[in-house]
Amino acid sequence: MNIVVAMKQIPDLQQIRIRNRKPILDDVALTFGNIDKNALEAGVQLKEATGSNLIVVSVGTEALEDTIKEALAAGADEAYLVLDDEIGDMESSSSARLIAEAIKKIDDVGIILFGEGSGDNYSGQVGSRVAAILGLPQAGYAKSININGNIATVTRSLEDCEEVLEAELPIVVSVIADINEPRIPSVTQILKAGRKPKEMLELDVTGDSMLETISNLAPEMQRKQIEIETIEKLLKVLENEGLLRR
Amino acid sequence: MEFTLSKEQLLIQKMAQEFCAKHLEPVAEQIDRDNKIPAEIIKGLSELDLFGLPFKEEYGGADAGYDCYVLAMEQLGKVSSGPAITISVNCLGLGAIDKFGTPAQKSKYMPKACRGEHLASFAFTEPGTGSDPKQITTRAVKEGDHYILNGTKRFISNADYPGPMVAFAMDDESSKPTAFIVDKFCEGYSISEPWHKIGYRGGNLLDVYLKDVKVPAENVLGKMGGGFPVLTYGIAFGKVGISSVALGGILAAYEAAVKYAKEKTHRGEPIAKFQAVQLRIADLAMKYEACRWLTYRLGCLANNAKDPMLFAKEAAVTKTYVCETFVDAARIAIDVHGSYGLMNDYLVTRLYRDAILGPQVEGVADMQKMIIAGVVLNG
Numbered sequence A: 001m002n003i004v005v006a007m008k009q010i011p012d013l014q015q016i017r018i019r020n021r022k023p024i025l026d027d028v029a030l031t032f033g034n035i036d037k038n039a040l041e042a043g044v045q046l047k048e049a050t051g052s053n054l055i056v057v058s059v060g061t062e063a064l065e066d067t068i069k070e071a072l073a074a075g076a077d078e079a080y081l082v083l084d085d086e087i088g089d090m091e092s093s094s095s096a097r098l099i100a101e102a103i104k105k106i107d108d109v110g111i112i113l114f115g116e117g118s119g120d121n122y123s124g125q126v127g128s129r130v131a132a133i134l135g136l137p138q139a140g141y142a143k144s145i146n147i148n149g150n151i152a153t154v155t156r157s158l159e160d161c162e163e164v165l166e167a168e169l170p171i172v173v174s175v176i177a178d179i180n181e182p183r184i185p186s187v188t189q190i191l192k193a194g195r196k197p198k199e200m201l202e203l204d205v206t207g208d209s210m211l212e213t214i215s216n217l218a219p220e221m222q223r224k225q226i227e228i229e230t231i232e233k234l235l236k237v238l239e240n241e242g243l244l245r246r
Numbered sequence B: 001m002e003f004t005l006s007k008e009q010l011l012i013q014k015m016a017q018e019f020c021a022k023h024l025e026p027v028a029e030q031i032d033r034d035n036k037i038p039a040e041i042i043k044g045l046s047e048l049d050l051f052g053l054p055f056k057e058e059y060g061g062a063d064a065g066y067d068c069y070v071l072a073m074e075q076l077g078k079v080s081s082g083p084a085i086t087i088s089v090n091c092l093g094l095g096a097i098d099k100f101g102t103p104a105q106k107s108k109y110m111p112k113a114c115r116g117e118h119l120a121s122f123a124f125t126e127p128g129t130g131s132d133p134k135q136i137t138t139r140a141v142k143e144g145d146h147y148i149l150n151g152t153k154r155f156i157s158n159a160d161y162p163g164p165m166v167a168f169a170m171d172d173e174s175s176k177p178t179a180f181i182v183d184k185f186c187e188g189y190s191i192s193e194p195w196h197k198i199g200y201r202g203g204n205l206l207d208v209y210l211k212d213v214k215v216p217a218e219n220v221l222g223k224m225g226g227g228f229p230v231l232t233y234g235i236a237f238g239k240v241g242i243s244s245v246a247l248g249g250i251l252a253a254y255e256a257a258v259k260y261a262k263e264k265t266h267r268g269e270p271i272a273k274f275q276a277v278q279l280r281i282a283d284l285a286m287k288y289e290a291c292r293w294l295t296y297r298l299g300c301l302a303n304n305a306k307d308p309m310l311f312a313k314e315a316a317v318t319k320t321y322v323c324e325t326f327v328d329a330a331r332i333a334i335d336v337h338g339s340y341g342l343m344n345d346y347l348v349t350r351l352y353r354d355a356i357l358g359p360q361v362e363g364v365a366d367m368q369k370m371i372i373a374g375v376v377l378n379g
């Protein structure tokens, strides 16, 4: 069985500098979003439990050829990539179409994993759209996944309850950050990543709709400048801020 | 000329950063206080292949080169010098075996130490000297197919862990220093209590007593009477580690100063608005950048070192400059903090205690300058 994880290349959020409230993206290294890394780790754990093959699928600019090493170091066995430097801020529907087309080229797919939302746009649509295109069942907000034979059991973390679902494979699952703690790849895994197989797919990206960013401003952060005269007031302020007696 | 890191280099740097943030940072103060590295930290570092990062895979290493070694060690040194120095000394001992050892010696002694199951030591210093090989008093006397070693080695890092120790002794055949690989904890090997030093805490320092220690002749490292090149060239590779640890310290001092300058307020505004504070921040930025590229360059040079003397000079240049700059940087960071910077609650006190050690270890700064001048003036 093949396990597929879809991951999106984004700028490393920790390296973005803010100047006049605008994010400066030049010279910022590319990486994958944190929840995508949770999805990958979920894939690695399922791979270890079921003895499957783990394939990462990603659509992005040419830099992805380098960025993908991060996923290959963290446990993916191979990568299916759609590269095009025109792929800038692609709309979710277009990314979903390309990812679904890439997945169609993979045989014996058992489970397709997504992060609940990408680290940059967080539209949270791509997983559901891919499930719809491929005509597969989908479970969102997954906090645990087990596979037993041909059946996946997924625990979904909802606002005030947990829901346990069972579905026959193949299935699309999008995961939340709580599902696991991604492991840190070792030096040897990092160095071997570049030698793992990569499939470059030629898919037609022309005519896909792009997002136009009209404005992108960082939230303004200001010191609260609260003057505190008494211990009682300090306790009150901390409580109001949700830092005490939560 | 390329001043950018490859994806692999960036990932190794990030891997070390992540390990530090998740596992090392939470116990860094504890390591400093207790002078002990928790076993799970050693295990974690070993799982990431950090104990044998620059060495060949066939001898248990990760084969990532000294360039990647520098990047990982900088991150460890930034957060906790004890584990970083432990790895640095392990790689110093292993580096000497790697450069001068026979294939049999490498296969026997490197794999376990590359995995962190053993830790290597490098024992030159004695109560009488840490700078002058001619003054070494540890003796090696030939007896059949063995040498019998007797003497005391002072301030030996990792001496309390099992593994190989590259020990220097005057042998009675050549009347010159020879390097031997001693199995720590063999018969006749004993150690003192750990020294209570002010910095690099967690990286243990002990005296080693060698009493009629029987070393097989096949454990001579390099040639009989050939200890001097093992010492100078071996320690030159050790300086890659020590420079990287100091570089991490400079980065920590720089970041601590920037953070404090933005957080501490006077009349409602951060002290970063004062020009005097700004100049200190600029000094720290300049010092960090200068040391960073010097150290990264040394990592690259170590991968391709051909002329041992020239490499020893470059290692001395880097180690001396970076370690002395760390002392300045820690001091500047303390100045930004004012009296708070003298309180143990603040990281900069630990950095200052760490910084002050650097110029004394693996060859005092004065001796390094003599190595540099020797090559500059005499080729």
Ligand SMILES: Cc1cc2nc3c(=O)[nH]c(=O)nc-3n(C[C@H](O)[C@H](O)[C@H](O)COP(=O)(O)OP(=O)(O)OC[C@H]3O[C@@H](n4cnc5c(N)ncnc54)[C@H](O)[C@@H]3O)c2cc1C
Binding pocket: B089, B121, B122, B123, B124, B125, B126, B128, B129, B130, B131, B132, B154, B155, B156, B157, B158, B197, B200, B205, B357, B360, B361, B362, B363, B364, B365, B366, B367
């Ligand atoms: C944290 C730490 C870890 C260490 N780990 C190890 C280890 O693993 N293995 C090991 O062997 N040692 C180790 N040492 C010891 C260290 O390397 C030595 O202490 C150091 O090399 C200096 O030797 P010394 O203290 O005997 O000083 P000395 O050699 O006595 O030097 C004292 C001063 O005299 C001057 N001086 C000495 N000789 C000359 C000369 N020929 N010309 C001009 N000036 C001179 C120098 O300026 C120097 O500052 C460690 C030390 C520390 C603090």
